[in-house]
Amino acid sequence: MQAVKTSLLGAYGSLAFPLAAAFIALQVIVPTFYAQSTGLSLSQIGLVLLFARLWDMFTDPLIGYLSDRTPAALGKRKSWIICSTPLIAVATWMLFNPGESATPGYLMLWTFVIYVAGTMAIVPMNAWGAELTDDYHERSRVTGVRAAFGLVGTLAALTIPAVLGQSASSDFGASLTLISYLVIVTLVITVAVSSIVVPDNSVVNSPANSIREILSLLKTPTPVRQLLGSFLLNNIGNAIPATLFLLYVTHVMEKPEFAGPLLFLYFVCATVSVPGWLALAKRFGKHQIWSVAMIMACVFFLSTPFLRPDYFWVFVVIVAITGFTSGADLVLPGAIKGDLIEWDALTNGYRRPGIFFALWGTLTKLSFALAIGIAFPLLELTGFDATKEAGAQSPLSLALLYGLPCIGFKIGAIIGMRNYPITETEHARIRDALRANEATGTP
Numbered sequence: 001m002q003a004v005k006t007s008l009l010g011a012y013g014s015l016a017f018p019l020a021a022a023f024i025a026l027q028v029i030v031p032t033f034y035a036q037s038t039g040l041s042l043s044q045i046g047l048v049l050l051f052a053r054l055w056d057m058f059t060d061p062l063i064g065y066l067s068d069r070t071p072a073a074l075g076k077r078k079s080w081i082i083c084s085t086p087l088i089a090v091a092t093w094m095l096f097n098p099g100e101s102a103t104p105g106y107l108m109l110w111t112f113v114i115y116v117a118g119t120m121a122i123v124p125m126n127a128w129g130a131e132l133t134d135d136y137h138e139r140s141r142v143t144g145v146r147a148a149f150g151l152v153g154t155l156a157a158l159t160i161p162a163v164l165g166q167s168a169s170s171d172f173g174a175s176l177t178l179i180s181y182l183v184i185v186t187l188v189i190t191v192a193v194s195s196i197v198v199p200d201n202s203v204v205n206s207p208a209n210s211i212r213e214i215l216s217l218l219k220t221p222t223p224v225r226q227l228l229g230s231f232l233l234n235n236i237g238n239a240i241p242a243t244l245f246l247l248y249v250t251h252v253m254e255k256p257e258f259a260g261p262l263l264f265l266y267f268v269c270a271t272v273s274v275p276g277w278l279a280l281a282k283r284f285g286k287h288q289i290w291s292v293a294m295i296m297a298c299v300f301f302l303s304t305p306f307l308r309p310d311y312f313w314v315f316v317v318i319v320a321i322t323g324f325t326s327g328a329d330l331v332l333p334g335a336i337k338g339d340l341i342e343w344d345a346l347t348n349g350y351r352r353p354g355i356f357f358a359l360w361g362t363l364t365k366l367s368f369a370l371a372i373g374i375a376f377p378l379l380e381l382t383g384f385d386a387t388k389e390a391g392a393q394s395p396l397s398l399a400l401l402y403g404l405p406c407i408g409f410k411i412g413a414i415i416g417m418r419n420y421p422i423t424e425t426e427h428a429r430i431r432d433a434l435r436a437n438e439a440t441g442t443p
Contacts, residue, residue, distance in 0.1 A: 004132050004142060011197035012132065013145035015081065015125050018187035019118065020153035022092050025179045026114065027239075027368055028263070029161070030095065031376070032246045033172040038102040042384075046376030048104050052111040053369025057362050059119050064358025067124045077128035077354075078195045080120050085191050087117035089184045096176035115365065123361045127353040128200060130338040136427045137282050140335040144278050147330040151271040155264060156182060162260030223422050224340055224356075230416035231333050232363045234294060237409030238329060239371030241301070241402050247379075248402045252395040254309045262319050269323030270330065277328040286332050287420040293328030294410045296321065304403030334360075339422050342430045346437075375401055 031049065034040050040048075063080065070076045091114035098106060129142045160182070161175040218225050241248070245263065250256040281289045300321045307315055337360055338353075345351045382397035422430075 003138060008132070008198055009142065009145045011194045012129060012142070013149040014190040015121070015194050016146045016150035017153035017156075017190060018183045019088075019121060019125075020150035021157040021179060021186070022088065022114070022183045023118065024154045025096065025157050025176060026111075027242060028158075028245060029172050029176060029179075031243065031372060033176060034098070034102065034107060037173065038098060038100060038107075040102070040104060040107065042376040042380045044104050045107070046372045046374075048108045049111060050369045050373030052108055052115055053365045055112060055115065057366065059116050060123060060358040060362035060365070061355060062358075063119050064123050064127070064354040064356070064361075066354075067127060067358075068352050068354035072200075075195070075200045077124035077131075078198070078200045080124040081191055082195060084117045084120035085187055087113060088121065088187060091117055092183045093180050096180045097173075119358075119361060119365075123354065123358045126334070126357040126360065128198070130341055130353050130357070132198075134342060134431065136339065136424050139338045140278050140281060140286065140331065143334040143338070144274050144331050147327075147334070148271060148274055151267055151274070151327075151330065153186075155267045155271065158260065158263045158267060162264060223343060223420065226416060226420060227333070227336060227340065228359060228363060230413040231337075231360070232367055233409045233416065234329060234333075234413035235364060235367035236370055237297075237406040237413065238326065239368045240375050240405045240409075241304075243368070243371045243375055244379075244398065244402045247398055248304075248395075251384075252307065252309075252399045252402070253312050253315055255312055258312075262316070265316070266319050266323035266326070269320050270327040273324045273327030274331055277331055281332055281335070285423055286336050287417050287423075290328055290332040290336070291414050291417050293325040293332075294414050297325040298407045298410050298414075300325075301403050301406050305399045307399070336420075336422070339427050342427065342434060343422055346430050346433050374405075 031045050034045050035042055067077060067080055070079060075082075091110050095107075095110040095114055125146075129146055130139065132142055133139055157179050160178045161172060164175055164178075218228070246256075246259050249259045249262060277289060277293065280292075300318050303314065304318060337356065340356060341351060341353050344356070378401060379398060384395075384397055
């Protein structure tokens with residue numbers, strides 16, 4: 001299999017930069033900003049973001065289905081990304097720059113718009129990447145480049161609060177305004193470049209009712225259900241501490257001024273770890289190395305519920321190591337997911353990457369919505385108040401919610417990936433069988 005050209009990889013992967021910048025701010029900064037600066041309660045914010053995300057359970061499969069059926073002459077994937085661009089730009093500005101009296105309805109509207117528009121970009125983008133190659137290891141390279149651009153976008157967004165000297169105790173207003181400019185400008189540039197440079201002429205073969213057919217894969221034991229189940233559990237495990245990170249640094253570690261640098265450290269470690277995880281996966285297998293990374297994260301998260309300000313240096317080490325393990329989460333599951341396209345083609349006779357990646361996107365968004373919808377209301381039930389100064393209340397409930405659910409969900413994901421059947425050898429067999437079928441005209 002010929003390697004994908006570096007120029008194509010760069011143009012394609014650059015799409016992840018503005019999307020990552022927008023959604024890391026939405027996930028990490030926006031909930032805390034709205035809680036501290038708009039008068040909305042933790043429960044209101046959590047429930048609004050949860051309900052907005054739940055819509056993606058309908059829009060993701062729909063957009064994946066429509067993307068698969070878009071005429072190639074229009075650009076099966078790129079046409080959707082182009083159409084999403086103005087929606088993402090407007091929603092980013094409105095969501096990141098609310099007035100002080102923003103209502104739950106305001107937050108719901110613009111969160112809904114950015115999620116739908118993000119789906120219009122992310123689902124076709126991921127399917128587009130899987131269609132650039134069908135090679136087991138080259139697909140990891142494509143996913144790795146996309147993840148690297150996404151991590152750089154994440155770092156760029158998180159650098160802005162650090163440069164402005166804002167911490168978890170600040171209102172983040174100026175930071176979100178600058179992040180808005182960053183997202184909008186880079187989104188226009190990267191969409192234009194990728195649309196011109198990257199080919200989009202793949203062939204998709206879908207059943208008449210692709211959504212119903214794909215859901216049938218989840219009713220019986222299949223590699224699809226096995227991977228999606230573990231991916232959802234692991235993502236929830238990652239999303240809960242990510243959502244609570246700023247609050248944890250402020251109220252448990254009592255070091256709000258270090259929130260920005262710690263986030264930066266986390267994502268730097270994730271970025272530099274990507275080549276290492278790809279090398280290990282090439283030698284030992286993608287799903288095996290992903291499980292190793294999840295085990296490492298569990299081990300280092302064990303102490304987080306019990307840390308106090310005197311052990312801040314321990315938390316710095318935990319942030320670095322778990323950032324390192326998150327590099328595997330960003331690269332390997334996506335590469336494993338791409339291999340399911342050939343499995344589906346051989347097993348069921350269909351090539352439908354759009355709908356596969358739509359389900360993936362749905363679970364990604366659902367995991368973060370569940371994290372906010374679970375963590376924020378539970379915190380409020382325990383009497384925790386995000387507006388109080390550090391040291392003014394017991395941080396025990398926050399510390400427990402930050403660490404323990406992460407471990408539990410990741411253990412479930414590790415168990416779920418046991419005996420995953422699509423190894424490098426099996427994938428090679430599947431590709432050989434598909435080529436033999438094509439040579440003989442067998443469907």
